[in-house]
Amino acid sequence: MSPPLLKLGAVLSTMAMISNWMSQTLPSLVGLNTTRITTSDSLGTADRNTQISPKEGWQVYSSAQDPDGRCICTVVAPEQNLCSRDAKSRQLRQLLEKVQNMSQSIEVLNLRTQRDFQYVLKMETQMKGLKAKFRQIEDDRKTLMTKHFQVLKEKMDELLPLIPVLEQYKTDAKLITQFKEEIRNLSTVLTGIQEEIGAYDYEELHQRVVNLETRLRDCMKKLTCGKLMKITGPITVKISGTRFGAWMTDPLASEKNNRVWYMDSYTNNKIVREYKSIADFVSGAESRTYNLPFKWAGTNHVVYNGSLYFNKYQSNIIIKYSFDTGRVLAQRSLEYAGFHNVYPYTWGGFSDIDLMADEIGLWAVYATNQNAGNIVISQLNQDTLEVLKSWSTGYPKRSAGESFMICGTLYVTNSHLTGAKVYYSYSTKTSTYEYTDIPFHNQYFHISMLDYNARDRALYAWNNGHQVLFNVTLFHIIKTEDDT
Numbered sequence: 001m002s003p004p005l006l007k008l009g010a011v012l013s014t015m016a017m018i019s020n021w022m023s024q025t026l027p028s029l030v031g032l033n034t035t036r037i038t039t040s041d042s043l044g045t046a047d048r049n050t051q052i053s054p055k056e057g058w059q060v061y062s063s064a065q066d067p068d069g070r071c072i073c074t075v076v077a078p079e080q081n082l083c084s085r086d087a088k089s090r091q092l093r094q095l096l097e098k099v100q101n102m103s104q105s106i107e108v109l110n111l112r113t114q115r116d117f118q119y120v121l122k123m124e125t126q127m128k129g130l131k132a133k134f135r136q137i138e139d140d141r142k143t144l145m146t147k148h149f150q151v152l153k154e155k156m157d158e159l160l161p162l163i164p165v166l167e168q169y170k171t172d173a174k175l176i177t178q179f180k181e182e183i184r185n186l187s188t189v190l191t192g193i194q195e196e197i198g199a200y201d202y203e204e205l206h207q208r209v210v211n212l213e214t215r216l217r218d219c220m221k222k223l224t225c226g227k228l229m230k231i232t233g234p235i236t237v238k239i240s241g242t243r244f245g246a247w248m249t250d251p252l253a254s255e256k257n258n259r260v261w262y263m264d265s266y267t268n269n270k271i272v273r274e275y276k277s278i279a280d281f282v283s284g285a286e287s288r289t290y291n292l293p294f295k296w297a298g299t300n301h302v303v304y305n306g307s308l309y310f311n312k313y314q315s316n317i318i319i320k321y322s323f324d325t326g327r328v329l330a331q332r333s334l335e336y337a338g339f340h341n342v343y344p345y346t347w348g349g350f351s352d353i354d355l356m357a358d359e360i361g362l363w364a365v366y367a368t369n370q371n372a373g374n375i376v377i378s379q380l381n382q383d384t385l386e387v388l389k390s391w392s393t394g395y396p397k398r399s400a401g402e403s404f405m406i407c408g409t410l411y412v413t414n415s416h417l418t419g420a421k422v423y424y425s426y427s428t429k430t431s432t433y434e435y436t437d438i439p440f441h442n443q444y445f446h447i448s449m450l451d452y453n454a455r456d457r458a459l460y461a462w463n464n465g466h467q468v469l470f471n472v473t474l475f476h477i478i479k480t481e482d483d484t
Contacts, residue, residue, distance in 0.1 A: 096190050099183060106180050225359055225407025226474025228422065231440035234461065234468035238282050241265070244349055244448040245462045246299040247281075250306065251357055251455040259287075266299045266349040266448065267313060274323070281467075293328060294319060297339065299449040299462060300354035304362055304382060311353040314340050318355065318364065318385050332385035334378070336368040343367035343397040347416040347448055352397075358405040359454045365410065367397035375400065377410055377428060393426045393433060400424075402450035404459060406474070411436070416447045440470060 241264040248261055260281040262273040272290040275281040295313035302309050307329060308321045316337040320330040337353055343366065344351040354365040362380045364387075367373050371392045378390040393410070401413035401420050414423035422438035444464035451460050452472070459470035 092190065092193065096187070099187050099190060106176065106183060225409075226476045227409070228406055228411055228425070228436075228438060228472060229475050230473035231422070231438055231459065231470050232473070233470040234441060234443055234463065235471075236443070236466055236468050237278065238467045239465060240284075240467065241462075241465055243446065243465055244299055245465075246301050246449045246451075247462065247467045248301070248303050248451060248460055249453060249456065250303045251453050252305040253455070261303050261308070263296065263299070263301060266351070267297060268295060270295050272308065290321075290323065290326065292319075292321060297350040298344075298353065299349060300351055300356070300451075302355045302357050302362070302451065304357045307382075309355045309362065309385075311339070311350075311355065313350075316353060316366075318353070318380075320382075320385060330383065330385050334364055334366060335387070336370055337364075337366040337376075338368060338373075338397075343373055345403075345416065346398065346401050347446070349448060351448075354403060356403075356405050356451055357454070358407060358452060360405075360408045363405050363410075365403055365405075373397055375403070375410070375412070375426075377426065379428070389428075391426065391428050391431060395424050395426070395433070402447055404450055404452040406452050406454075406472070411438075413447075413450070416442075418442050418445050420447065443468070 241262075244266045245262070245264045247263070249258065253259065258277045260275040260278060262275070262281070263269070264271075270292040272292060273286050274288040274290065275285065276287045280287065292308075292310075296310045297313045297315075298311055300311070303323075306323055308319075308323065310319050310321070311317070312319050312331070316334045316339040317331055318334055319328055321327070322329050334353060339350070339352045341348055341350055342352055345354075352366060356363050356365065360379070362382045364378045364380055366376055366378075368376055373396055375393045375395050375397050376390055377393065379388045380386065381388055395412055399414070401416035403410055403412045405411075408428045410426045410428070411422045412424040412426075413420045415421075420442050421440065422436050424433065425436050426433040442463065444466045446464040447461055448464075449460070449462035452458075453460055456469075457472060457474070459472060461468045461470060
C-alpha cells in the first residue's frame with residue numbers, strides 16, 4: 001500500500017477505536033446505563049424511593065415521653081469519619097477529570113482530522129482531475145505509447161479504491177465533530193452535578209460531622225442511666241471450650257485497651273487466658289496466661305479496673321486478683337451467702353455467687369437462708385470487698401436462669417434454655433421491683449454466663465460453647481440545664 005493509503009488507514013483505525021470505546025465505556029462511566037439523573041423537581045419522589053444505609057445517617061431507635069413530658073429517645077451515630085458524600089464526590093471528580101482528558105484528546109484528534117481532511121479534499125480533487133484526464137487520454141490512446149499508457153493505468157487502478165474510503169472518512173469526520181459536541185455537553189452537565197452535590201467542600205462537611213459528634217457526646221454525658229427496653233442478637237464471636245465458661249473485657253479499660261480474658265469450665269480450673277484484642281481472641285493468639293492461686297467456682301466472674309474478681313471454689317469467699325502484679329489483693333467472705341450448689345442458677349454449675357459490674361460499680365448477687373433462698377443484691381467496695389449496702393428481693397435464686405446489672409437495676413432471666421427472657425427487675429435506686437417481658441434469642445439453647453459491659457453497652461454470654469454478644473437498647477432521659 002502506498003504512503004497516502006497507510007496514513008489514511010491509520011487515521012481511520014484510530015477513529016474506529018475511539019468510536020467503539022466511547023459507545024461502550026462512556027455510558028457506564030457516567031451511569032447512563034444504570035442510573036437516571038433526577039431533576040430538582042423530582043427530588044421528593046427520589047427521596048421516597050431511596051433506602052438510606054444505617055451508615056449514612058443518624059438513627060433514632062425509639063422515642064417516647066415520660067410523665068413529665070420530657071422527650072426520651074435512643075440515638076445511634078454513624079461511624080466516625082464516614083461521609084457518604086466523600087466517595088461520591090471523589091468519584092465525580094475522577095469522572096470529570098476523565099471527561100476533560102478525553103475532551104482534550106478528541107480536540108487534538110479533531111485538529112489532526114481537520115488537517116488531514118483538507119489534504120484528503122485536495123487529493124480527491126486531484127484524483128477527479130486525473131480520472132477525467134485519463135478518460136481523455138484513453139479516448140485518444142492511439143497517440144500514446146503503449147508502455148506509458150500501461151503505467152498510468154496501473155496508478156489509476158491503485159487510486160480507485162480510495163474513492164469509497166474518502167466518502168467513509170468524511171462521515172467519520174462528522175462523527176468526531178458530533179462526539180466532540182456531546183462531550184462538551186456532558187462536561188457541562190457533570191459540572192452542574194458537581195456544583196449541586198458538592199455545595200459544601202468535603203473538609204467542611206467532615207468538620208461539621210465531627211462537630212456534631214462532639215456535641216452528641218457532650219449531650220450523652222448528660223444522660224441519666226437508662227432502662228433496658230430491648231435485647232438483640234446474638235453475634236457469634238467464637239466457638240471454643242466446653243459447654244460452660246466465661247469470657248469478658250474490662251468496662252473501665254481505656255479505649256485503646258481491648259484485652260479479652262477467657263476462663264473455660266465452671267470448676268477444677270485455675271488457668272485464665274488473655275488476648276490483646278477481640279481479633280486475637282478469635283484467631284486464638286494468646287498474649288499471656290495466668291495461673292490463679294485458687295480454683296474458681298461457677299462462671300460468674302468479672303474483670304473490673306484491671307483486676308479479676310471470682311468466687312473461690314467450695315466457699316463463699318470472694319477473691320480480688322491483680323493481672324498487673326499476679327497477686328491476690330484482697331479476699332473476703334460474703335456473709336451468709338450460699339455456695340457449692342446450695343442456691344445456684346437453674347443450670348447449676350456452682351453458680352451460687354454472681355459477681356458483676358455496671359455504670360455504678362461492683363456488685364455481688366447471691367441468696368441466703370435468712371432471705372429464704374431469694375436473691376440478695378450487695379454493692380461491694382472494689383478495693384476491700386466490703387459490703388457497702390444490700391437489698392433483699394423476693395425472687396427465688398434457684399428460679400433464675402441468669403442475671404445482670406445495668407445502672408443499678410438487676411435484670412433476671414427466667415431460664416437458661418430456649419425461650420428464656422428477662423422476666424424480673426429490681427431497682428436499687430428505688431428499692432422496687434417489676435415483672436418484665438423482654439425476650440432474647442437463645443441461639444445455642446444453653447446459657448451459662450450472661451454479663452453486662454457498661455463500656456461496650458453489650459451483654460457478654462457463653463452459650464453452649466459459643467462466645468456471643470447481645471446488643472441492648474436503653475431508654476435515656478436527657479437532662480436539660482434547668483434540671484441540673
